[in-house]
Amino acid sequence: MNRIKKHYIITGASRGFGKDLALALSGENSVLHLFARSNMDALRKELRKSGSEVYFTELDLLEKDAPKELMAQVERNVNRSETERIVLINNAGMLEPVGPAGKHDGDLFRKHLELNFVVPIALTHVFIEACQKEPCHKRVVMVSSGAADKPYYGWSHYCSSKAGLNMFVKVMGLEQEQQPDPIEVMAFNPGRIDTQMQEIIRNTSEEDFPMVNDFINAFKEGKIGESAEIAQRLARRIQSDYFPSGKILSHRDI
Numbered sequence: 001m002n003r004i005k006k007h008y009i010i011t012g013a014s015r016g017f018g019k020d021l022a023l024a025l026s027g028e029n030s031v032l033h034l035f036a037r038s039n040m041d042a043l044r045k046e047l048r049k050s051g052s053e054v055y056f057t058e059l060d061l062l063e064k065d066a067p068k069e070l071m072a073q074v075e076r077n078v079n080r081s082e083t084e085r086i087v088l089i090n091n092a093g094m095l096e097p098v099g100p101a102g103k104h105d106g107d108l109f110r111k112h113l114e115l116n117f118v119v120p121i122a123l124t125h126v127f128i129e130a131c132q133k134e135p136c137h138k139r140v141v142m143v144s145s146g147a148a149d150k151p152y153y154g155w156s157h158y159c160s161s162k163a164g165l166n167m168f169v170k171v172m173g174l175e176q177e178q179q180p181d182p183i184e185v186m187a188f189n190p191g192r193i194d195t196q197m198q199e200i201i202r203n204t205s206e207e208d209f210p211m212v213n214d215f216i217n218a219f220k221e222g223k224i225g226e227s228a229e230i231a232q233r234l235a236r237r238i239q240s241d242y243f244p245s246g247k248i249l250s251h252r253d254i
């Protein structure tokens, strides 16, 4: 049987960068497995004529067994003997709560760390378990941020969760080099892009986030990236042979 199907699993596909990635990766022989809490009917319409096979699942990734549930759902729609590649894109993320450490309710910080750090790693674990021995191309992308390397006042949890993802990628890259059928893994920093997350940033108080005016001015001056364009560039890299495993790439590199 021909191995022609390209499977893309995308978390946080209901809007923003995840939605743009789904559109950029669509096409003949693409199978999109899309996850978010909201209804994705608008995206369903946009993808109708794309030639892709698409599976939409409303799932709250913060639910206890979400990683296993997600992978089980994907496996129901994967015919292994037809699979040319399978890619997990850990994109879902949140910025809130913003403000200096110690200011906000601990439960909110926990939720943040769970979604931005624990869930992508837990999902990667179940992906490795399910796919390590598969004889197809296997890749994991962590959508990271420039904030992983740059401390911003008020973003202690966001900066540290993304920094943690970057280190996970470096370690997993090393480990996978030892595998006979390695899974390639990369972190990607899209830069500032025009999504709902940027709106949230612009609406934070100067007290909680002293850099807020810099983000407002960048937006007014058209100095933030277009999510759709950056998503197309990342999609090309995901589909290409060159995929530097264990590395952190930024929008400037691709």
Ligand SMILES: NC(=O)c1ccc[n+]([C@@H]2O[C@H](COP(=O)([O-])OP(=O)(O)OC[C@H]3O[C@@H](n4cnc5c(N)ncnc54)[C@H](OP(=O)(O)O)[C@@H]3O)[C@@H](O)[C@H]2O)c1
Pocket (backbone or CB within 6 Å): 011, 012, 013, 014, 015, 016, 017, 018, 035, 036, 037, 038, 039, 059, 060, 061, 062, 090, 091, 092, 093, 094, 115, 143, 144, 145, 146, 189, 190, 191, 192, 193, 194, 195, 196, 197, 198
């Ligand atoms: N925007 C930027 O400037 C920027 C810069 C650097 C990095 N990033 C990163 O890029 C990624 C995408 O961000 P974005 O800007 O597109 O943000 P966004 O517009 O806020 O979209 C976030 C996505 O995550 C999903 N999500 C949130 N909580 C979830 C949950 N509990 N379970 C399942 N899905 C959940 C949302 O869907 P539902 O609400 O429907 O669940 C939505 O689809 C994030 O990892 C972010 O950190 C963004």
